Structures are given as C-alpha cells and as structure tokens.
Amino acid sequence: MxxxxxxxxxxxxxxxxxxxxxxxxxxxxxxxxxxxxxxxxxxxxxxxxxxxxxxxxxxxxxxxxxxxxxxxxxxxxxxxxxxxxxxxxxxxxxxxxxxxxxxxxxxxxxxxxxxxxxxxxxxxxxxxxxxxxxxxxxxxxxxxxxxxxxxxxxxxxxxxxxxxxxxxxxxLKKHVHGFILNRLQFALVREAIHLLQHDVADVEAIDAVVREGLGLRWALLGPFAVADTNKDDGVRAYFGGYEQWIIDLMNQLGPTPSLDGDLIERIGKALDGARGETSRAEVREWRDRMVVEIRRLKADNPVARVGERAQ
Amino acid sequence: MxxxxxxxxxxxxxxxxxxxxxxxxxxxxxxxxxxxxxxxxxxxxxxxxxxxxxxxxxxxxxxxxxxxxxxxxxxxxxxxxxxxxxxxxxxxxxxxxxxxxxxxxxxxxxxxxxxxxxxxxxxxxxxxxxxxxxxxxxxxxxxxxxxxxxxxxxxxxxxxxxxxxxxxxxxLKKHVHGFILNRLQFALVREAIHLLQHDVADVEAIDAVVREGLGLRWALLGPFAVADTNKDDGVRAYFGGYEQWIIDLMNQLGPTPSLDGDLIERIGKALDGARGETSRAEVREWRDRMVVEIRRLKADNPVARVGERAQ
Missing domain, CATH: 3.40.50.720 (NAD(P)-binding Rossmann-like Domain)
Incomplete structure (x- = not known):
C-alpha cells in the first residue's frame, strides 16, 4: 500500500x-x-x-x-x-x-x-x-x-x-451502549432470533436472506443509501411513500428474546450442519480473503466513492 | 449461464x-x-x-x-x-x-x-x-x-x-407482516433512524459502518454464521459468553421512530450531499455491476458454499 x-x-x-x-x-x-x-x-x-x-x-x-x-x-x-x-x-x-x-x-x-x-x-x-x-x-x-x-x-x-x-x-457524537455498529447489528440479530423462536423460518433461511439478499447491497451502500436507490425519486419518496407500511412493520418487530440454552443449541446444530466438513478457521480465512477482494473491487471501481465522504 | x-x-x-x-x-x-x-x-x-x-x-x-x-x-x-x-x-x-x-x-x-x-x-x-x-x-x-x-x-x-x-x-414456514427480509432490514433501519434522531451519529457515519463494516461480512455470511465465526468455539460460546451484554444492548435499542418530514428531509439532504454529481441511476447501475461481481467472486471461490444449503 x-x-x-x-x-x-x-x-x-x-x-x-x-x-x-x-x-x-x-x-x-x-x-x-x-x-x-x-x-x-x-x-x-x-x-x-x-x-x-x-x-x-x-x-x-x-x-x-x-x-x-x-x-x-x-x-x-x-x-x-x-x-x-x-x-x-x-x-x-x-x-x-x-x-x-x-x-x-x-x-x-x-x-x-x-x-x-x-x-x-x-x-x-x-x-x-x-x-x-x-x-x-x-x-x-x-x-x-x-x-x-x-x-x-x-x-x-x-x-x-x-x-x-x-x-x-x-x-460518533456521543456515547451510547454498544456504540452504533453493534446496535445496528443486534437490532437485526434480535429480529432474526425472534423469527426463529416463532418458527417463521430456519437458521439457514434467515442467514440466506442476508447473505444472498440484504448483505449484497449493504456491502456497497448503507441503509439510508439503499433506501435512496429504491425509488427513482430517492429516499424522500421512499420513506414518504411507504411511511405507514414501514411504521406498521417496525411496530410489529419482536421484543428482546431470551437467549436460553435450547435456542443457542438449536442455532449451533444448524450452523454445524451447514458448515459440514469445513472448519470455523477455514470459514474465517475464506471470509477474510473474500472481504479483501470485495474491497479491492470497490476501490478499483471509482463510482464506489458514492457516499464515501462519511464522517 | x-x-x-x-x-x-x-x-x-x-x-x-x-x-x-x-x-x-x-x-x-x-x-x-x-x-x-x-x-x-x-x-x-x-x-x-x-x-x-x-x-x-x-x-x-x-x-x-x-x-x-x-x-x-x-x-x-x-x-x-x-x-x-x-x-x-x-x-x-x-x-x-x-x-x-x-x-x-x-x-x-x-x-x-x-x-x-x-x-x-x-x-x-x-x-x-x-x-x-x-x-x-x-x-x-x-x-x-x-x-x-x-x-x-x-x-x-x-x-x-x-x-x-x-x-x-x-x-418461510408461516406468514408474518413484512416476511423475513424486510423485517430484518427494517429492524436495522429502525435503529439507524433512532441513532440519527438522538444525534449519536450522522447519516453518513451510519451508512459507513454498514458499508465498510457490517455489510462486508453480511455479503458472505448471515447473522448467525457471523456470530459463529466471531469466537473460536462458535456461536454457543458467543451467545453463551456475551449473553448479558447482548440482552442489555437489545433492551436499549430504540422504539419505532416517527418518520416526520423534517427527519426525511435531513436524510435526503445528507444523501444528496454524499452523492454529489453522481445520479441515482448511476449509483444503481454501479450497485448492480458490483453485486454481479461479488456473486461471481463467491461462485468462483468454492468455500463460499459454506452454509449455502439454505432454502
């Protein structure tokens, strides 16, 4: 470098x-x-x-x-x-x-x-x-x-x-518990556990909608920028136009779940099955290699600068 | 294909x-x-x-x-x-x-x-x-x-x-409002808006922690698989070991915000500024091109199969 x-x-x-x-x-x-x-x-x-x-x-x-x-x-x-x-x-x-x-x-x-x-x-x-x-x-x-x-x-x-x-x-402009990254992460994880506990979807299905859906956009654009690209007229039309649907949805999100042993074991078993013969260390090495490649891809393609004047 | x-x-x-x-x-x-x-x-x-x-x-x-x-x-x-x-x-x-x-x-x-x-x-x-x-x-x-x-x-x-x-x-195993993808998305968006309304961080900062942080992992691994790779002993040690911290954090996440006009305009202005001379259509084209490249990268690197038995 x-x-x-x-x-x-x-x-x-x-x-x-x-x-x-x-x-x-x-x-x-x-x-x-x-x-x-x-x-x-x-x-x-x-x-x-x-x-x-x-x-x-x-x-x-x-x-x-x-x-x-x-x-x-x-x-x-x-x-x-x-x-x-x-x-x-x-x-x-x-x-x-x-x-x-x-x-x-x-x-x-x-x-x-x-x-x-x-x-x-x-x-x-x-x-x-x-x-x-x-x-x-x-x-x-x-x-x-x-x-x-x-x-x-x-x-x-x-x-x-x-x-x-x-x-x-x-x-960050002020201290909050969990700062912003973990608050955003655990807001999603809380709902993921809620959906699992209410048997709406399996561990693998929940991981898949993130890995093959939300995460592909979020590796490129943050949540506000995603909303801005979802409508031709941008975030004003998106949050303005779907406001009631969004508020209703947010109001129905689940409360904090209990992280009991049975639930954790259910998640652990599902992940063990999905990982199969691959070790966690191998998954981590692969993740690190892929993240480096995704960052290189973004750096090599300058429109990636969109929105990167953060902080 | x-x-x-x-x-x-x-x-x-x-x-x-x-x-x-x-x-x-x-x-x-x-x-x-x-x-x-x-x-x-x-x-x-x-x-x-x-x-x-x-x-x-x-x-x-x-x-x-x-x-x-x-x-x-x-x-x-x-x-x-x-x-x-x-x-x-x-x-x-x-x-x-x-x-x-x-x-x-x-x-x-x-x-x-x-x-x-x-x-x-x-x-x-x-x-x-x-x-x-x-x-x-x-x-x-x-x-x-x-x-x-x-x-x-x-x-x-x-x-x-x-x-x-x-x-x-x-x-999905049963109908819920918003299905699972939008529930997960708006769980994160709800907290993003909460952090913005409480002036903890700017629009650009919130987008950046996703785009340069959480999203890079989530393009590869879902939220449960991320938790599984965060500790050598996997998700059981992660959710088991940090349980109280996680519960406390989840309990402090914000409630459903009001999506009032001033807030939406603040988000819109920040995104306009970040986008600068680039049009929304150009951002979308770039996003689509980059997503295709990220998917190719994952398809070409077979350990990407980890966890992909989902459906």
Whole structure:
C-alpha cells in the first residue's frame, strides 16, 4: 500500500486476536509497531501469526518486555485488553504514565465510555475510543469517540492516522451502549432470533436472506443509501411513500428474546450442519480473503466513492 | 449461464421495474418469456430495457396484448402488479381462469398473505408468494411462501424453478407482516433512524459502518454464521459468553421512530450531499455491476458454499 501516516511509531498493548490484527494494520502501513502484553504467553502467539501475514514492505514489528519499552517512542497507542472497566482503567493509568506527552491513547473497547476509562487520569484529553470491527486488518470501519474531556484535535488526529493506515474512521457524537455498529447489528440479530423462536423460518433461511439478499447491497451502500436507490425519486419518496407500511412493520418487530440454552443449541446444530466438513478457521480465512477482494473491487471501481465522504 | 429449467415457458404479468427484472431472470435462463401488462404504456418501456439487457443466448421474449395470450402455454406465472390487495385478488381471478391447469401462479407481493390473495379462487393450491429483492436479475434471494391452501409440491416446484434460473429461494414456514427480509432490514433501519434522531451519529457515519463494516461480512455470511465465526468455539460460546451484554444492548435499542418530514428531509439532504454529481441511476447501475461481481467472486471461490444449503 502507498500509505504514509504522519505518526511513525505505534504501540499495541494487548496482543490477542484484535491486538495482533491492529499490529498488522499499522506495520503494513510502514509504522514501527511495538507490541506489549501483560500475559507473556500472548506475545509469541502474536509473533507467529504476524510472521505469517507480513510482507517485505511492512514496518518493523518489535516485541517489548515492558509497557515502558513499548511506549517509549510511540505517537499512538492502541489498547486491546480484556473488556473489564477496572482492568482498562488500571491499564490507562500505566499508559498515561509511560507514553510520551504527545501520544494518543486509544482503546479498542466495544463497551465502555472513555469518560469512565479516563476518569482521574492526568491527561484524559488524549484518550479516545477507536473500536474496530473484527478483524481490523480486513474490515476498515472503526468507531471513533472521545470522552467528555477528550480534545477535539485528538479526534481529528486519530481519524487522520486511521485513514492514513487504510481504515475508515466513523465518528460518533456521543456515547451510547454498544456504540452504533453493534446496535445496528443486534437490532437485526434480535429480529432474526425472534423469527426463529416463532418458527417463521430456519437458521439457514434467515442467514440466506442476508447473505444472498440484504448483505449484497449493504456491502456497497448503507441503509439510508439503499433506501435512496429504491425509488427513482430517492429516499424522500421512499420513506414518504411507504411511511405507514414501514411504521406498521417496525411496530410489529419482536421484543428482546431470551437467549436460553435450547435456542443457542438449536442455532449451533444448524450452523454445524451447514458448515459440514469445513472448519470455523477455514470459514474465517475464506471470509477474510473474500472481504479483501470485495474491497479491492470497490476501490478499483471509482463510482464506489458514492457516499464515501462519511464522517 | 448453463441452466435448464424444467418449466420452459413463463408469463410475466405486470412489467414495471420488478416485472421486467423478473423477465430478464427467466429469459436469460432460456425460458420463453411472455409479457403482459394492463397498462399498455408499460410494455414498450419494458421492451426497451430488456433489449438493452439481452444476450444472444437468451430465450425469446414475447409481448402479449391479452392476459390469455400471455398465459396460454405458461408453466409458471410471475405477477408483479400494484401492491393493493383488491387489485391482486382481481388479477389472480384472471390468472386462475387463463392459465393452463398445471401452471403455478406466483406473486411478487412484499406485503400480502397468499391465503387472502387466493381466497375464493378455483385453484388456490397452485398460488404462492415469490417475493424478490429489488432487482431480482441481480440479487438472488427470493422469499417463497404458500397460503393455507397451497400444495406442498407447488412450493417444491417453485423452489426448483427458481434455483434452475439462478435465484436462491428462501422458504418461510408461516406468514408474518413484512416476511423475513424486510423485517430484518427494517429492524436495522429502525435503529439507524433512532441513532440519527438522538444525534449519536450522522447519516453518513451510519451508512459507513454498514458499508465498510457490517455489510462486508453480511455479503458472505448471515447473522448467525457471523456470530459463529466471531469466537473460536462458535456461536454457543458467543451467545453463551456475551449473553448479558447482548440482552442489555437489545433492551436499549430504540422504539419505532416517527418518520416526520423534517427527519426525511435531513436524510435526503445528507444523501444528496454524499452523492454529489453522481445520479441515482448511476449509483444503481454501479450497485448492480458490483453485486454481479461479488456473486461471481463467491461462485468462483468454492468455500463460499459454506452454509449455502439454505432454502
């Protein structure tokens, strides 16, 4: 990739599945990428995975024994530790102490408000949420959101860096539980489970209408842009013209289901059957390969720029 | 395409945007495709569009002046008239009278129960819903559902024909308002509007998290299969492990919004801005071209078969 991020040295703190994927994002953009993990067993596993991914033009990847060594020269820190508020708060105390004064401290959290994580820190103004979609080295969207004391220029610099390393930052204006990506995802999943529980359709049928229907459009256009293309006169005619039908439909959507063991087992059995001899790891590898190809297809076909001035 | 549907002659009744797209589906699979529309102005428009699409190996396309001429030798009729129950009921009386005894009568309705449409017909057992995604010559998913008196073999023969012409039939087990595809779509849209109304994110940001995030996975794997690949131990570990977080999130999703004029105008303005100089027609052409490429990519990469035993 022909990328040149202004920030040249990045630290990855927490090198599990998300952290190591972040390391690939920054190293392939040419950044010196320094890894630290409180669990000494994680680093070698991350190394093995990254060695399998790396290309000759990647920046150096350096495993560090201490958080201080990892952060010493970093301009940006991406934290991907366990999803527990007390753990994140303690980690951010360490990061705030060890990072150079100008460094941005970003968390991969999918759950917590940066106002809470950064409470009591000396420099909360440089702390920010940068929540990726699994896995970030394949899927570009990253939700970006500061806490109440985060500086505006930290939001801007984070977005600049993310764009420079090939991601698509999406800025949220305020904290909500689940941010926007998981709220949209679980709105659909909630209804999917509701339809399953009421025996309207099977697991395979529900997956198929998304994979062979809705998802083919949503890989190209978001939900509002889809509505805009559904009528010659666009979204005004669509939401205006079908308003009552849409309201009636929304009013009939199901409530939050119970995720009981029997239901989960029913879903698990159906997916096992559909997957057959193929392992989950093979499905993931295939998914990652296909997503890369779809992104290449979009990048090679410039009308794909339609609507891509997001955030 | 190397397709050979058992039913060789198909009638398309209603030749608007959906009907003519259906005509392309059947004609390109080699079927003799006979068109009829109660509005005499529609047929020439459909002809022009189909002439622009057709390839030398397509089956013949015949515009007919009467419903009897269109249905005379048809083995399958796809009705795509206006979405009004009384109009569909009257149309089906005509179709039931004019079609050969063995013909299947399918409706593209996205709203009505075939039990209602076929009420009082002589042969309700051959009437079925085959609800496409716009446009069906590009997007393969078709929701298939009989009414209370529809014969089981009519469901099977409809699915066989749809598969033989390159579509992906998805069978529903019972009627629900909006079927499953629009319920899933509007579950997500409802939350998207909720986030917009509460100023959590802009139109462009919401579209981007789908287009550059969720949609890239959903073009390949349905929502249950995505959950299954999110953890090494699959969907049981995912729904089991994050259960409380998921339930809390689902409980906080927004209620049905009002679709007031100001909100619709805000969405319209944002989409106009994002689209810029590109016309809606150009966006649609690009979308159709890209969907065809994504489907080719999946077809050329056989692990894409994962989970594709759905119907």
């Amino acid at each position: 022909a990328l040149s991020p202004a920030i040249r040295t990045v630290a990855i703190v927490g090198t599990g599945v998300i952290g190591r994927s972040w390391a690939a994002v920054f190293a392939r953009a040419g950044c010196e990428t320094r890894l630290f993990d409180v669990d000494p067993d994680q680093l070698p596993r991350a190394r093995v995975w990254l060695d399998g991914q790396r290309k000759p033009d990647w920046g150096p990847i350096v495993a560090c024994a201490t958080v201080d060594a990892a952060l010493d020269t970093a301009g940006y820190v991406q934290e991907s530790g366990p999803e527990r508020l007390d753990v994140k708060q303690q980690l951010f105390v360490d990061l705030d102490r060890a990072a150079p004064p100008s460094a941005i401290l970003a968390s991969s959290t999918s759950a917590f408000d940066m106002t809470e994580i950064a409470r009591g820190l000396r420099h909360p103004e440089r702390c920010i949420v940068a929540h990726p979609v699994n896995p970030p080295h394949v899927i570009p969207a990253v939700e970006v959101l500061g806490g109440i004391r985060t500086a505006v220029d930290v939001v801007d610099r984070t977005c600049d860096l993310l764009r420079a390393v090939g991601q698509t930052p999406v800025v | 190397a397709l050979s549907p058992a039913i060789r002659t198909v009638a398309i009744v209603g030749t608007g945007v959906i009907g003519r797209s259906w005509a392309a589906v059947f004609a390109r699979a080699g079927c003799e495709t006979r068109l009829f529309d109660v509005d005499p102005d529609q047929l020439p428009r459909a002809r022009v569009w189909l002439d622009g699409q057709r390839k030398p190996d397509w089956g013949p396309i015949v515009a007919c002046a009467t419903v009897d001429a269109a249905l005379d030798t048809a083995g399958y009729v796809q009705e795509s008239g206006p979405e009004r129950l009384d109009v569909k009921q009257q149309l089906f009386v005509d179709l039931d009278r004019a079609a050969p005894p063995s013909a299947i009568l399918a409706s593209s309705t996205s709203a009505f129960d075939m039990t209602e449409i076929a009420r009082g017909l002589r042969h309700p057992e051959r009437c079925i819903v085959a609800h496409p995604v716009n446009p069906p010559h590009v997007i393969p998913a078709v929701e298939v559902l009989g009414g209370i008196r529809t014969a089981v073999d009519v469901v099977d023969r409809t699915c066989d024909l749809l598969r033989a012409v390159g579509q992906t039939p998805v069978v």
